[in-house]
Amino acid sequence: MLNRQEMRSIITNAFDDWKIYGRRVLFIIPDNSRTAPIDRIFRIIYERLQERATTIDFLIALGTHPPMTEEQIYKRVDITREERYRDFSKVRFFNHHWKNPQQLMTLGTLTAKEVETLSEGRLSQSVPVTINRLIQHYEMLVVIGPVFPHEVVGFSGGNKYFFPGISGPEIIDLFHWLGALITNQKIIGIKHTPVRAVVDAAARLITAERRCFALVVNQDGLSGLFAGTPEEAWSQAADLSARENIIYVDRPFHTVLSRAPEMYEDLWTGGKCMYKLEPVVADGGELIIYAPHIREVSVTHGEIIRQVGYHVRDYFTGQWAKYRRFPGGILAHSTHVKGAGEYVDGVEKPRIKVTLATGIPEEVCRAINLGYRDPQSIRIADFQNRENDGILYVPKAGETLYRVKR
Numbered sequence: 357m358l359n360r361q362e363m364r365s366i367i368t369n370a371f372d373d374w375k376i377y378g379r380r381v382l383f384i385i386p387d388n389s390r391t392a393p394i395d396r397i398f399r400i401i402y403e404r405l406q407e408r409a410t411t412i413d414f415l416i417a418l419g420t421h422p423p424m425t426e427e428q429i430y431k432r433v434d435i436t437r438e439e440r441y442r443d444f445s446k447v448r449f450f451n452h453h454w455k456n457p458q459q460l461m462t463l464g465t466l467t468a469k470e471v472e473t474l475s476e477g478r479l480s481q482s483v484p485v486t487i488n489r490l491i492q493h494y495e496m497l498v499v500i501g502p503v504f505p506h507e508v509v510g511f512s513g514g515n516k517y518f519f520p521g522i523s524g525p526e527i528i529d530l531f532h533w534l535g536a537l538i539t540n541q542k543i544i545g546i547k548h549t550p551v552r553a554v555v556d557a558a559a560r561l562i563t564a565e566r567r568c569f570a571l572v573v574n575q576d577g578l579s580g581l582f583a584g585t586p587e588e589a590w591s592q593a594a595d596l597s598a599r600e601n602i603i604y605v606d607r608p609f610h611t612v613l614s615r616a617p618e619m620y621e622d623l624w625t626g627g628k629c630m631y632k633l634e635p636v637v638a639d640g641g642e643l644i645i646y647a648p649h650i651r652e653v654s655v656t657h658g659e660i661i662r663q664v665g666y667h668v669r670d671y672f673t674g675q676w677a678k679y680r681r682f683p684g685g686i687l688a689h690s691t692h693v694k695g696a697g698e699y700v701d702g703v704e705k706p707r708i709k710v711t712l713a714t715g716i717p718e719e720v721c722r723a724i725n726l727g728y729r730d731p732q733s734i735r736i737a738d739f740q741n742r743e744n745d746g747i748l749y750v751p752k753a754g755e756t757l758y759r760v761k762r
Contacts, residue, residue: 357577363393364400367569370583371404374496374567380411382494384517385501387416387424388432389625391573391755392502395434406446413448415490417501417521420528420685421625422655423451452488452522460524461489463561466554471530474553478537479530485558486524492564499568499586503593504601505545505757507631507692508535509552511597513570514590515559525683527558533684536669536691540631545602545757547594556587572596575752602757608638610746613739614753616647616714623716624654624661627693628754630710634695636748636758642709643695645753648731651715653724657686665725666690668697671704694725 358366371377383401385394398414405412414433416424424432429449430440440447453459463485472480491497503513508531520528535543535551543549559566570593572580580596582589614633620626629645637643653661664682669691672679679687697706711727713734721728739749750758 357579358581360396360400363396363578363581364404366581366583367397367400368404370567370569373583374565376405376496377408379409379495380493381405381409381413381496381498382491383412383414383498383500384417384522385414385432386517386521387418387421388428388619389421389621390502390504391619392500392571393573393578394432394500397500397569398433398435402444402447411494412446413450413490413494415450415488415522416452417499417517418452418454419520419523420454420525420656423453450490454520454523454528455525457524459489460486461492462486463558466527466557470557471554474557475534475550478550479534481530483526483530484524485519485527485561487518487562488522491522491562494564496565496567497562499566500571501569502571502573503590503597504573504755505597505632507540507544507628508532508688509555510543510546510549511552511590511594513593514568514586515555515566517568517586518562518566519555519558523558525685527554529684531555532688536684536688537673539669539696540692541635541696544631544635545598545759547591547598559586572600573755574600575756601755602759604759604761605636605743605748606761608636608641608760609743609748610638610641611739611748612637612641612643613734613736613747613749614643614645615749615751616645616650616754617752618649620647620650620754622650622652622654622658623693623712623714624657624689626650626714626754627689629750630693630695632754632757633748633750634708636760637695637708638746639707640709642711642727644711644713644729644734646731646734647712647714649715653716653720657689660686661690662720662724664690665723666694666710667725668694668699668704668706670697670699674699
């Protein structure tokens with residue numbers, strides 16, 4: 357694991373190589389739904405740049421997540437309100453607002469032909485590439501974020517912090533739906549994917565210099581910190597993440613209890629507890645998302661999700677005239693939580709059963725087409741150390757991918 361001195365050395369050397377001193381710099385960081393030592397990196401950055409950079413600002417790459425409060429931001433970087441104004445007075449923090457046109461600018465357009473080529477024929481439509489207009493005030497944009505196996509793009513991180521991290525809704529919907537068409541099981545943990553190609557193509561429209569600190573985090577801490585362009589740093593981090601964030605098992609399990617950590621505040625983020633474990637649930641098996649603290653389907657998208665429900669991909673593609681009006685990001689989330697399956701002769705046939713043992717009421721779970729179990733009925737001991745019985749318990753799900761050995 358990297359210690360603070362090693363982290364400081366990597367960051368300082370990168371700053372020297374990038375000629376960052378004396379420039380206006382915007383750092384783009386994750387919200388609380390990603391595990392990463394942002395607090396330690398924040399202090400090192402400020403220590404190195406407070407007297408050397410013209411501007412040191414931080415933009416939270418929320419994608420479509422809710423804005424963070426000041427208190428949440430200060431907790432993310434591990435400072436108090438008093439310290440913020442006394443010791444870190446030069447820095448400013450901003451939330452990204454994905455749906456506010458006043459805060460967005462258009463970089464250009466990916467043409468229908470480009471999208472068709474990048475998506476390998478799955479989609480053929482043009483898409484405007486919009487992004488937070490703050491970026492036009494900086495000479496350098498620096499992404500700081502972890503790289504984990506990801507259900508939409510293959511591996512998170514790199515240019516994904518621009519799209520969807522600080523982008524507008526159009527490209528968010530396009531690339532999420534593209535990932536859903538490919539399906540979670542076929543894309544998660546795969547390095548080079550059509551969705552990554554779309555993200556990288558959009559990022560090339562940014563005129564400011566782009567740099568990146570790509571992190572690899574495992575259960576023991578920070579195991580890798582790579583600096584370079586978003587493409588270079590992400591590539592190295594993805595290779596390490598493939599070794600450290602994927603667990604291989606001998607056979608699938610008929611029951612999986614996937615426990616969501618507190619950082620997932622709704623099912624929109626807590627769905628990762630399904631995505632990372634779907635590959636090891638046996639056909640006809642059950643995955644239980646155990647999260648008594650989750651009480652919302654989605655803080656941001658709940659109303660639309662209640663209209664759509666949770667369904668397999670072919671349920672939507674088989675009734676596209678009915679569902680095409682809904683945002684692609686919503687439909688993608690729906691299919692990723694429900695998992696693989698078929699829609700034949702008007703009958704939906706999911707491969708597995710997905711059950712919520714959360715604070716979401718039973719009637720809501722049934723209405724959105726997911727199973728329900730009273731979280732009070734869950735005894736962790738009933739699921740622990742029972743792999744030989746076909747039962748798997750994962751105490752902190754959502755970031756480590758599980759796969760069956762081939």
